[in-house]
Amino acid sequence: MTSPPPRTLFVFLDGVGLGPPDEANPLHTLTLPSFERMAGGQRWDSEIHPISQPNHVFQPIDATLGVAGLPQSGTGQATLFTGVNCAERAGRHFGPYPHSTSKPVIAHHNLFVQLREAGRTGAFANAYPDRFFRFVEARNRWTVTTLCCVEAEVKLRREDDLRNGEALAADLTASAWRESLGLDVPLLAEREAGERLARLSPEADLVLFEYYLTDKAGHSQDLGRATAVLRSLDAFFCGLLDALGSDDLLIVTSDHGNLEDLATKSHTRNPVPLVALGRGAEALAGVESLVDVTPTLVASMNK
Template sequence: MRRILFVFLDGVGLGPPGPENPLSSHDTPALRRLSGGPQWTRTLPETTASRHLIRRLDATLGVDGLPQSGTGQATLFTGRNCAELVGRHFGPFPHSATYDVLDHANLFHHVQSLVAAPQPAAFANAFPPQFFEAPRRRWTVTTRCCAGAEVPLRDLSTLQEARAVPADLTAEAWRDALQLDVPLRTEAEAARDLAATHRDHRLTLFEYFLTDKVGHDRTDLDAARLLDSLGRFFDELLDRLDPATDTLLVTSDHGNLEDGSHTQHTRNPVPLFVHGWAAPYFADATTLTDVAPCIIAALRGANGES
């Protein structure tokens, strides 16, 4: 069975190399492993091979202003230009004009229509009890997609059973900010658990948002420590995937982390890395709108080959 693992990194763009760009000033070998050697900057060369593809994606969507998470993520996970639909960039939460497409035509829906299985798609993030106990949840783009497609949200019990991954990889925030009795784990253990979840589904999504929080200076974690943590995670994850049957897709919704001179989003392109059998299906990807259709085409093609 051929599968796709989608690791979404919030707020990571490709900016000019220089001291203000931690993606060029701090060397992270595992990230260069994803890119085939070069650092993640605007000079990143595009590559097309049978099992490795690199693209620079336009995140502006033809709309003025700074790209935002609400419309950027809605575009990524539906294939619709949601900034154009709304008439502007909007975020961090989804705009009401995008509710219909998120609720009825998101990526999970398309995978469900293609794959005859009880749960062909999964969202691997774990959510703490406080999320489920809130009287009025503030739905993000990803959780709204799950609700619309009836993809279960994973909770404390699935995290304890190693069938889910905390958004920060280590569960440190669960212990420190939420005061939950959860054992700390390493980034390698998080990668192990994500790979195990991925093996049970045709499409698995994992959302990592600390990249955007660090870019906004909303956490004590600095960019160098963050990139080292991500590096340990990706090193282990790549080691656990077989490119003949597994594809790892990594991309973002807008720039932020790559420019340390301010705490705002940027209009820089975002990277698209595709490692594995599905790489050729992304050869023509140029904007955020192309990611979901390429995933669907790849899984449809995999169905035809099986």
């Protein structure tokens, strides 16, 4: 009898690369205990020693995809979540929304579609306010991850799910829902958001969560903002790591660099981190670029 696949929790961070260990790199200058825990006690920078153990992999992976110019979220995420090099297909890096040539690839080959074809299930933990649906439906402007869900008929969570403790806010605490949108949803500590994500794990073979404030903070070039975002995320990972079960596999990666270099307003061509922590982590050891992540994950769950 083959054992069931690990229950995978996939945390996607927008705009986090591994850059030089200098003063412009908040991932190097700040003490972030949970980040260090995910890297065997090391800080997340270009000097990092890769880890390749049965239950722990940490390695830099390529996000440039063999295409000149600065990587962008549309093609980077489409590549990450399909395993098809969508930057090469588009002939350039494109974003933040999916390029026209990426849309059919997302429709037919996205991670959730591939999981379903392998007899596995996927779920997406982020909640979106009604305003988001009005905006994207009017303009047909889905983000890569939400388009993956629409195409694979994976549920997109809403305000009620957030209120019931069955979804996560994009900012972890839901403070933006309360302060910017004026919605009466409970405020959550970051640590509790991490615990909540771990609690959603039994819902599907793979549960995805997307966090994009890292990219926003990188574009702002504001050290105070970058520090607040990284400390918030560190508390989230602390809750998540402490709540991981023995059957869980945590995957963390990104679409392109940005936050690790506050000296520039734009994205970078730095490699991005790939963390695999927990049961079956070693299956990810061969991943070299964004292209490899989805096929490797799906193959490892197909055994």
